[in-house]
């Protein structure tokens with residue numbers, strides 16, 4: 001990175017593609033450019049083999065079997081396929097959907113759309129910001145809400161704004177006790193936490209390459225293939241790719257890059273978690289030293305219920321957007337970048353009990369693989385200076 005480029009601390013929005021991922025992808029654009037659906041020649045065979053190899057790598061990394069991975073264009077599509085695929089499948093059971101107020105829009109919107117038509121939707125609340133477990137769902141409340149009419153429970157594994165990690169196992173038990181399925185949006189968790197779909201007890205899991213140092217525009221949905229077999233109504237029909245679950249020509253370079261990115265994350269998972277925790281903890285300590293009235297949003301970082309790379313802070317009386325303008329040398333976010341077209345304060349922070357004005361006075365800082373301690377020190381100084389200038393002025 002050139003010295004004049006801003007320090008990138010927006011790794012929840014997207015991540016830089018790892019150069020090793022780019023290297024793995026390149027031949028699939030220029031040399032081996034066949035369509036994985038072309039069965040009659042070597043170009044097609046090579047592409048098909050690459051897609052199947054990638055499927056195996058990705059399945060292996062999350063404790064799944066290759067046939068349980070459906071490639072999509074990203075987590076938004078995976079979430080839509082999971083939710084609408086269950087709700088709209090023939091012979092579905094029940095019309096009750098259960099989720100959480102702090103989910104990503106790519107989960108909430110398809111749920112709300114169904115709730116305006118054929119389904120009933122219950123949204124669970126989360127622990128308030130005064131709690132050390134801020135943002136965590138209460139499994140007891142979930143168990144009381146899930147009923148014999150529930151067909152799907154959708155709870156994200158790790159939150160994209162406050163990094164809270166949800167306890168999925170008790171939610172899986174409550175869902176399965178009534179014959180409902182559990183979907184998780186694990187977009188911020190895969191590649192960042194050890195993941196085993198069996199241990200989590202999930203039936204459907206969405207994730208995306210660009211959050212784990214892979215390319216944009218490719219993702220996957222894990223669809224349980226046994227005990228029970230989960231059947232989905234497809235969203236996209238046509239050529240019958242992905243065993244009819246998602247038609248459309250495979251994005252071969254993207255899928256190859258996705259698998260390489262997952263492989264790299266798996267190889268260095270614990271080392272990287274330690275690196276991110278060290279940087280994140282220093283960032284927090286440095287900001288607190290500069291801005292003593294700064295408060296954390298979300299769970300206490302000392303607990304295991306928070307992503308190592310995540311920080312979200314509330315700086316009383318200073319608007320997050322204004323800090324971003326005053327500290328352009330740091331690329332950060334004042335809410336979820338995915339919903340930055342929406343001027344409303346973050347629904348996640350509001351769900352923790354922050355007022356609209358308080359929620360506007362926040363910064364989300366996402367530390368990633370390519371950040372260094374020197375960058376963290378510069379970011380502390382830049383944000384601290386900006387806040388002091390704004391408070392004086």
Ligand SMILES: Cc1ncc(COP(=O)(O)O)c(C=O)c1O
Nearest residue numbers: 074075076104106160187208338
């Ligand atoms: C939790 C979560 N779910 C879903 C998405 C959407 O992912 P994609 O950009 O792959 O569609 C995002 C990304 O912004 C996210 O953070």
